[in-house]
Amino acid sequence: ETGVTQTPRHLVMGMTNKKSLKCEQHLGHNAMYWYKQSAKKPLELMFVYSLEERVENNSVPSRFSPECPNSSHLFLHLHTLQPEDSALYLCASSQEGRGRTDTQYFGPGTRLTVL
Amino acid sequence: LAKTTQPISMDSYEGQEVNITCSHNNIATNDYITWYQQFPSQGPRFIIQGYKTKVTNEVASLFIPADRKSSTLSLPRVSLSDTAVYYCLVGASNSGYALNFGKGTSLLVTP
Numbered sequence: 001e002t003g004v005t006q007t008p009r010h011l012v013m014g015m016t017n018k019k020s021l022k023c024e025q026h027l028g029h030n031a032m033y034w035y036k037q038s039a040k041k042p043l044e045l046m047f048v049y050s051l052e053e054r055v056e057n058n059s060v061p062s063r064f065s066p067e068c069p070n071s072s073h074l075f076l077h078l079h080t081l082q083p084e085d086s087a088l089y090l091c092a093s094s095q096e097g098r099g100r101t102d103t104q105y106f107g108p109g110t111r112l113t114v115l
Numbered sequence: 116l117a118k119t120t121q122p123i124s125m126d127s128y129e130g131q132e133v134n135i136t137c138s139h140n141n142i143a144t145n146d147y148i149t150w151y152q153q154f155p156s157q158g159p160r161f162i163i164q165g166y167k168t169k170v171t172n173e174v175a176s177l178f179i180p181a182d183r184k185s186s187t188l189s190l191p192r193v194s195l196s197d198t199a200v201y202y203c204l205v206g207a208s209n210s211g212y213a214l215n216f217g218k219g220t221s222l223l224v225t226p
Contacts, residue, residue: 106158
């Protein structure tokens with residue numbers, strides 16, 4: 001499926017680096033999401049954007065900075081990360097952002113390793 | 116946020132029907148039940164959603180009893196490619212954006 005794409009698919013970075021994750025959805029949706037999935041842990045919602053406005057921020061450390069320039073693109077800017085931030089970062093989109101009944105379509109994820 | 120309880124893992128042979136039951140005793144009137152599937156190192160994929168009775172699509176069936184305190188995802192004639200983690204989620208359109216995926220049920224299908 002190519003409805004939601006993410007780049008890069010794999011990323012290795014040092015703790016002092018600055019990098020960005022990119023997500024693009026081709027489904028005409030109005031809401032976009034960032035999730036984090038660590039090994040052996042459930043998915044954790046990080047940020048939600050609806051119509052390019054951030055509507056939810058689940059107490060995420062400031063070293064993660066989201067950006068949503070339009071309804072098709074979502075970025076996650078990373079700086080001074082810690083090794084425990086190593087995880088699979090997943091982007092998702094949904095039609096209207098109508099909460100938990102709105103089907104979310106996920107991208108393939110970016111596997112991030114922080115050294 | 117309605118809490119869900121699912122078995123941690125299940126095993127099945129190819130060609131069998133698999134039923135995964137999810138308990139959600141404190142489900143609210145406006146809540147829907149949604150199931151997602153996740154393969155290793157991939158994002159979850161929507162399977163099916165329902166409110167009551169039975170819902171069927173080309174992939175699975177969802178059975179919801181009258182009291183809605185549980186639901187059962189039924190996968191007919193599983194294949195090796197159905198090996199994945201299956202998540203049961205409960206929520207309403209007006210109950211925020213967070214999907215509580217929990218730990219899900221890890222299904223292993225063997226020949």
